[in-house]
Amino acid sequence: MVRKFFVGGNWKCNGTIEEVKRIVAFLNEAEVPPEDVVEVVVSPPFVFLPLVKSLLRSDFQVAAQNCWVRKGGAFTGEISAEMLVNLGIPWVILGHSERRLLLNESNEFVGDKVAYALSRGLKVIACVGETLEQRESGSTMAVVAAQTQSIADKVLNWDNIVLAYEPVWAIGTGKVATPAQAQEVHSELRKWLHDNAGVEVASSTRIIYGGSVNGTNCRELAKQLDIDGFLVGGASLKIFVIYLIKQPE
Numbered sequence: 659m660v661r662k663f664f665v666g667g668n669w670k671c672n673g674t675i676e677e678v679k680r681i682v683a684f685l686n687e688a689e690v691p692p693e694d695v696v697e698v699v700v701s702p703p704f705v706f707l708p709l710v711k712s713l714l715r716s717d718f719q720v721a722a723q724n725c726w727v728r729k730g731g732a733f734t735g736e737i738s739a740e741m742l743v744n745l746g747i748p749w750v751i752l753g754h755s756e757r758r759l760l761l762n763e764s765n766e767f768v769g770d771k772v773a774y775a776l777s778r779g780l781k782v783i784a785c786v787g788e789t790l791e792q793r794e795s796g797s798t799m800a801v802v803a804a805q806t807q808s809i810a811d812k813v814l815n816w817d818n819i820v821l822a823y824e825p826v827w828a829i830g831t832g833k834v835a836t837p838a839q840a841q842e843v844h845s846e847l848r849k850w851l852h853d854n855a856g857v858e859v860a861s862s863t864r865i866i867y868g869g870s871v872n873g874t875n876c877r878e879l880a881k882q883l884d885i886d887g888f889l890v891g892g893a894s895l896k897i898f899v900i901y902l903i904k905q906p907e
């Protein structure tokens with residue numbers, strides 16, 4: 659099964675109108691392989707979604723960085739999946755470690771969000787990953803399996819999910835996982851999907867890596883068998899896309 663390479667840019671809580679326009683202008687000029695080879699999705703803060711969508715080339719897509727767990731209503735400060743659909747936003751990032759850790763989003767809450775967003779027709783970049791403490795205590799796989807299980811508990815159809823393995827210790831720290839470290843977890847995650855969600859899901863679900871990916875380290879990471887792309891934070895605010903495409907062997 660050929661899995662289309664996926665490159666996501668997570669701009670987090672950054673940017674001004676001027677900066678956003680500059681990044682989009684750069685992306686619009688970037689030379690990248692065609693849509694059937696690589697999928698490029700950028701995720702600006704909510705307030706810039708309509709602007710980015712209106713300016714971005716049509717072969718690139720946009721993602722929100724979060725959405726509410728249920729239908730909208732009296733939830734001050736939240737953005738519903740229905741609103742994203744209404745704006746024509748196809749993707750949403752859910753379960754990012756910054757939300758899990760800083761805003762106490764539990765595995766179960768993330769699983770509920772993923773299921774609800776999918777039910778509204780959104781595609782989901784679902785993030786999992788261990789902290790340094792968890793890695794050092796040998797519980798990496800138990801942690802990411804529990805996070806993935808909470809999604810599998812609520813979701814049967816994985817067609818519209820991209821699973822992002824993002825070790826917390828590598829996010830925004832400059833300490834990228836080695837290709838071998840990342841491949842080990844990706845391959846274990848694929849095996850987990852095989853055993854718990856089925857053969858088809860395991861072979862077709864894209865598992866992307868995130869954590870201090872940049873134009874230099876992406877090439878070796880991209881060569882790993884089970885790395886199907888990247889979620890890029892800091893480097894996606896700079897000049898990123900052209901460096902991040904899997905080079906044909």
Ligand code: PEP
Binds near residue numbers: 830871
């Ligand atoms: C992220 O926030 O998803 C991320 C991977 O960040 P960075 O690339 O900056 O480590």
